[in-house]
Each structure stands twice: as C-alpha cells, then as structure tokens.
Amino acid sequence: MTEELKNSKKPSEVKSPSRRSFLSHALAGGAAAGTAYLGLTSGLRAQPSGPIVIGHQAELTGGFSSWGYWHDKCAKAAANIINESGGIAGRELVLRTEDTESNPAIGARKLRSLIQRGQSSFVVGSVHSGIMLASIPIATELKTVYFSAGEATEATGVKGTRYSFRTGTDTYALAAAGAPWAVENLGKNWTMIFPDYAWGHSHHEEHKKIIESMGGTVNDPVAVPLDTKDLVPYLAKIPEETEVLFSVFFGALSVAFYTQMKSMGLDKRMKQYSVSGTIEAVSPAQIDGAAEGVYFLENFPRTVATKDDEFHREFNRIMEIDDVHAQENGSDRVMAKSHAWQSWENLFALKQAIEASGWKQKSDDQGVIEALEGLQMENSLAHPQGSKLLRAEDHSGMIDCYITQVQNDEFELVKRIPKEDLMANLPPRYDFTKYDL
Numbered sequence: 001m002t003e004e005l006k007n008s009k010k011p012s013e014v015k016s017p018s019r020r021s022f023l024s025h026a027l028a029g030g031a032a033a034g035t036a037y038l039g040l041t042s043g044l045r046a047q048p049s050g051p052i053v054i055g056h057q058a059e060l061t062g063g064f065s066s067w068g069y070w071h072d073k074c075a076k077a078a079a080n081i082i083n084e085s086g087g088i089a090g091r092e093l094v095l096r097t098e099d100t101e102s103n104p105a106i107g108a109r110k111l112r113s114l115i116q117r118g119q120s121s122f123v124v125g126s127v128h129s130g131i132m133l134a135s136i137p138i139a140t141e142l143k144t145v146y147f148s149a150g151e152a153t154e155a156t157g158v159k160g161t162r163y164s165f166r167t168g169t170d171t172y173a174l175a176a177a178g179a180p181w182a183v184e185n186l187g188k189n190w191t192m193i194f195p196d197y198a199w200g201h202s203h204h205e206e207h208k209k210i211i212e213s214m215g216g217t218v219n220d221p222v223a224v225p226l227d228t229k230d231l232v233p234y235l236a237k238i239p240e241e242t243e244v245l246f247s248v249f250f251g252a253l254s255v256a257f258y259t260q261m262k263s264m265g266l267d268k269r270m271k272q273y274s275v276s277g278t279i280e281a282v283s284p285a286q287i288d289g290a291a292e293g294v295y296f297l298e299n300f301p302r303t304v305a306t307k308d309d310e311f312h313r314e315f316n317r318i319m320e321i322d323d324v325h326a327q328e329n330g331s332d333r334v335m336a337k338s339h340a341w342q343s344w345e346n347l348f349a350l351k352q353a354i355e356a357s358g359w360k361q362k363s364d365d366q367g368v369i370e371a372l373e374g375l376q377m378e379n380s381l382a383h384p385q386g387s388k389l390l391r392a393e394d395h396s397g398m399i400d401c402y403i404t405q406v407q408n409d410e411f412e413l414v415k416r417i418p419k420e421d422l423m424a425n426l427p428p429r430y431d432f433t434k435y436d437l
Contacts, residue, residue, distance in 0.1 A: 049360055051092040054079075054350065055120030056343065057111050057135065062102025063226075064128050066251055066281040069333065070319075070340035071127055071149065072097060077318050078344040081381075088351045089359075095347075096120055100131050107131035108138055115142045121362060124346040126150060127339050129199040136164045143437070145368060147346040149339055151277065152202045156396045162435040165372055167349060167390060167397035168342045169299055171199070174275050175206035176425035177401040177417045178297035180214065186271040186295065187243025188216035193234065193257070194248040196223040203248045203275070210425075228253065231260045244271045247278055254278050258290035267293060276302075276338035283325055283334045285409040295414065298402045299338035300385045302326045306402055306413045307386065315344075315384035324410060341385045348382035349375060349390065366437055373433055388419065393428035 056075045059068030079095040087093055096118045100107030107126055114120045115138075122145045126132045129152035139146035140161040147165050148155045153172040155164055169177070183190075190211055194200030200223065208218045219242060224234050231253075238245060245266060249257045257278075261267060272294040284291045301307045304316065304323035313323065319335060321328055326335040350368070353359075353375060357367030374392035377383045389398040398419045404411040 049091065051094040052088050052122075052354070053094045053096055053118065053120045054347065055111075055114030055118055055123040056095055056097040057100055057107060057114060057123060057125045057131070058097055058343075059102045059107075059126065059128055059131075060097075060099035062100070063251060064102040066333075067127050067336040067339060068100075068102070070281070070336045071343040073319065074340045074342075074344040075124060075347065078347040081318075082347060082351055089355045093347070093351075100126055100128065102128055102131075104128070104130040104134040108134040111135045111138050111146075112142070115139070115144050120144070121365075122350050122368075123147070124149075124343055124350075127336075127342075129155075129202070130197060133159055133198060136161060139163050143362075143365065145350070145365065145372070147342070147349070149342040149346075150199065152198045153206060154198070154202070156394050157429060160395060160430060160432055162369060162432050162437050164432075165346075165349075165390065165395040166342075167345055167377075167388065167399075168339065169399065169401070170396065171202040171206045172429075173396065173422060173426055174203070174297055174401075175210050177422045178273075178275070178403060179207050179210040180425065181403060181415055181417070182244060182246075182273050182295065183211055183214045183216050186273055188214070189219070189241050189243040190216060190246055191219040191222065191238050191242040191244075192246045192248070193222040193224065193238065195250070195253060196225050199277075200248050203246075207246060224249075224253070226253070229256060231256055232264070235261060235264055235266065238266065238270075240269075242270045244273050247272070247274045249278050250280065251282075254282060255287050255290075258287055258294075262290045271295070280336040280339060281334050283327060283409070284406050285325070286332070286334075289409065291406045292409070293406060295403060295405050296411065297417075298404055298411070299399060300341045301402050301404065301413070302335075302337050302411045303404075303413075306404065306411065306416075307400075309379065311379060311381045311384040314381055315341075345377070345383050345385060349377060352377070352382075369437065386419075391423075391428060392433055393431040395432055396426075396428075398423050398426075 058072045079093050082093050098110035125148045127149040129150035132148040132150035140163045151170050153170045192204045204221050219239050222234050222237050276298040321335050326337050353368045353371035357371045359368050375390040377388050379387040386400045400419050401417040403415045
C-alpha cells in the first residue's frame with residue numbers, strides 16, 4: 001500500500017469549511033435538498049477495506065489546459081462533497097490525478113500509470129479526443145471502467161468496449177440534437193471548417209449525414225492544421241453559396257477563427273452555427289464581439305437563466321463562477337462548462353453504481369458495469385447538468401441540450417432540446433452489453 005493511502009483520512013475526518021453550509025442544508029431533508037440526490041443512506045457504515053481510488057486523467061498543461069483546469073476543479077470539488085457526505089459506501093474516495101500534457105502518447109502512458117502504479121479501480125478520463133481514443137484500449141486491456149469526456153463518436157462507437165462510458169454527448173449526439181433545428185431555421189447549404197484531427201472530422205461526418213438526410217447540401221470540408229495561426233487562406237475556400245458556416249475549433253484557434261471570420265465579413269454573408277466546444281473557456285466579451293450572433297449548441301448552459309434551479313446555482317457557487325458569464329471570481333478564467341461537468345458527475349455516477357452493486361474490490365467490477373448500463377440520474381447537486389440516462393446499449397449519456405445565440409456578449413436561449421427528442425434522432429449503433437468482459 002502506498003504512503004498516500006496509508007496516510008489518508010477516514011471520511012469522517014475529512015472537513016471543508018467552505019461546504020458546511022451546503023451540507024447542513026442538504027442533510028436537513030426536503031424533496032429538493034434532501035439526502036437522496038447525494039445517494040446517502042441513514043444506515044451507511046464504514047467498510048474495513050480502506051479507500052476507493054479513482055484516477056483522473058486531466059489536461060493540466062498543453063493545448064487543452066484551459067479546459068483541463070476546470071475538469072480538475074470539478075473532480076476535486078465532487079470528491080470533497082462525496083467524502084464530506086460519508087464517502088462511497090462508507091469508504092473514502094481518493095482522487096488521483098495525472099496530467100496528460102494534452103498529448104495522446106503521454107496521456108495513454110499516464111492512464112496505464114494511474115491503473116497499474118496508482119492502484120486506481122476506476123478512471124474518469126480525458127476531454128481530448130485523441131487521448132481518449134488512445135486510452136480506451138488500455139483501460140479495456142486492464143479491465144478498468146473508464147469514463148471519457150471527449151466527443152469523438154468512436155469512443156462509444158466503433159472503438160467502444162464494455163469498459164468505456166460517457167455521460168456527455170459525442171459528435172453523433174450533438175448532430176442529432178442541433179442539426180435538425182439548424183437546417184430548418186438557418187439554411188440548407190452548409191460548409192464545415194474544423195481542426196484537422198479526430199474531433200473535427202467526427203463532427204463533419206455526423207453532421208453531414210443528418211444535413212443530407214434533410215435535403216441539405218454539404219460542400220467540401222475545410223480542415224485546418226492544428227498549428228495554424230492565419231486562417232485567411234482557409235476561410236477563402238468557403239463557397240459563396242454557403243448559407244450556414246459550421247465551425248468547430250478550440251482555444252487560441254477558436255479565437256483566431258472568430259476574429260478573422262468577422263474581419264472578412266463572413267458573418268454578414270452566412271449564418272454562423274457551432275457547438276459549445278468552439279467557445280469553451282472563452283468569453284464573447286474577451287474577443288470584442290467577434291462571436292456576436294453565432295448560434296451554439298450547449299450541453300450545460302453558461303447562463304443560469306437558461307436552466308434556472310437551485311442545483312445549478314449551487315454548482316456555480318461551489319465552482320466559484322458567476323451566473324451569467326461563468327467567469328471565475330477574482331480571475332479572468334471562463335469555465336469550460338459544457339464539458340467539465342462530466343468530471344463532477346462521473347464521480348457521482350460511479351458512487352451510485354458502486355453502492356447499488358455492492359462493489360468491494362476489482363473482482364466485483366461486473367456488477368458496477370451492469371449497474372452503469374441503463375443508469376438513471378436525477379437532476380440534483382450530484383447531477384446539476386440535469387436528469388439523464390446512461391443508455392445501456394452504447395454507454396452514452398442521453399441529456400438535454402440547448403441552442404443559444406450570443407447577443408450583447410451573453411448567451412440567450414433559442415430552443416431547449418429535451419433528451420427525449422435527442423434519443424428519437426439517436427438510435428444506438430452498438431450494443432456493448434453483448435460484449436465480453
């Protein structure tokens with residue numbers, strides 16, 4: 001046993017003054033604030049077998065660090081709440097984090113380290129699609145449940161396994177949620193511009209299928225190398241007849257796209273549509289209105305007014321962000337909100353499945369996997385993004401989505417897409433319940 005585990009505290013010894021007000025409210029009872037949404041039971045008793053180690057594979061440095069910061073903050077906050085509330089089946093949760101450095105080779109190696117050296121029984125994984133796809137075979141080889149947070153469809157598709165889960169959306173789901181509305185309301189002639197790697201190509205493939213099924217036209221894609229700074233040569237390739245320009249970028253490349261697209265006047269000639277990843281961790285006000293008028297598909301609304309409930313507000317308070325711009329108190333950081341919630345909620349999903357299955361050690365993993373397949377999660381502080389289903393067949397999260405538009409540097413609700421509508425356009429392509437363990 002490592003020194004970290006030997007010296008770890010019991011759940012009853014773990015205290016966090018910043019959460020005492022929340023816990024006193026939660027434990028006071030009541031339909032909304034009762035213990036049910038934390039998965040607590042009055043008969044909880046500590047188990048003799050020690051802490052449960054859950055690994056966290058996060059982008060703390062490198063190109064995705066602006067997102068990884070928030071995944072790390074979410075995971076730590078959720079782990080603290082779980083421990084302050086009695087742990088998992090009375091056992092302390094030890095969260096062990098490794099930095100992927102936003103590099104697929106390093107990220108895959110760090111995952112192996114988390115499992116083999118770090119003694120992680122489960123892993124909540126990377127938001128970087130390349131790292132995620134490099135990691136799933138390793139998690140499967142080591143027979144370890146792995147929750148990914150990237151969006152490439154392959155993770156719960158052709159490269160998915162019995163061990164791979166995702167509570168958030170993939171590119172298949174994002175297309176199913178937003179493309180039907182966008183085709184009907186914005187236009188039928190589309191051009192897509194995206195980074196030349198798995199995430200971007202996956203978006204193109206999935207959206208193209210839906211657009212063409214609705215009688216739309218998809219022009220040749222424009223794939224931009226990741227190290228590009230001048231997008232003008234690529235923006236010049238966009239056909240004049242384009243009615244909808246669908247962009248998928250992140251970080252500095254996203255800022256470059258919006259500012260250069262606007263300087264070329266493309267926002268005047270065609271509608272701009274995207275997904276939340278393109279403006280994650282970026283405030284519209286920080287890019288001088290370059291994103292004004294753009295339509296976005298969000299998973300977890302940046303603005304509380306779009307999904308106004310006590311759990312959303314409490315989540316924001318714990319994450320130390322404001323209710324309009326999701327900007328961190330006292331800093332200029334903007335939360336990667338439509339993705340980072342998964343690193344919070346995945347810990348609670350694991351807690352629910354571990355306790356429901358009676359898991360005590362690795363030999364009990366089959367019970368956890370079966371509990372996760374079809375897991376229902378109610379809107380609560382444990383699941384502030386909203387009520388959701390972890391679909392049994394393809395291990396994919398079925399969630400509500402939101403189409404918003406940037407108006408005066410704020411995200412204004414245009415349409416809510418309930419998870420039932422999403423599911424109607426999203427038949428499972430795989431059935432992992434039939435795969436071997």
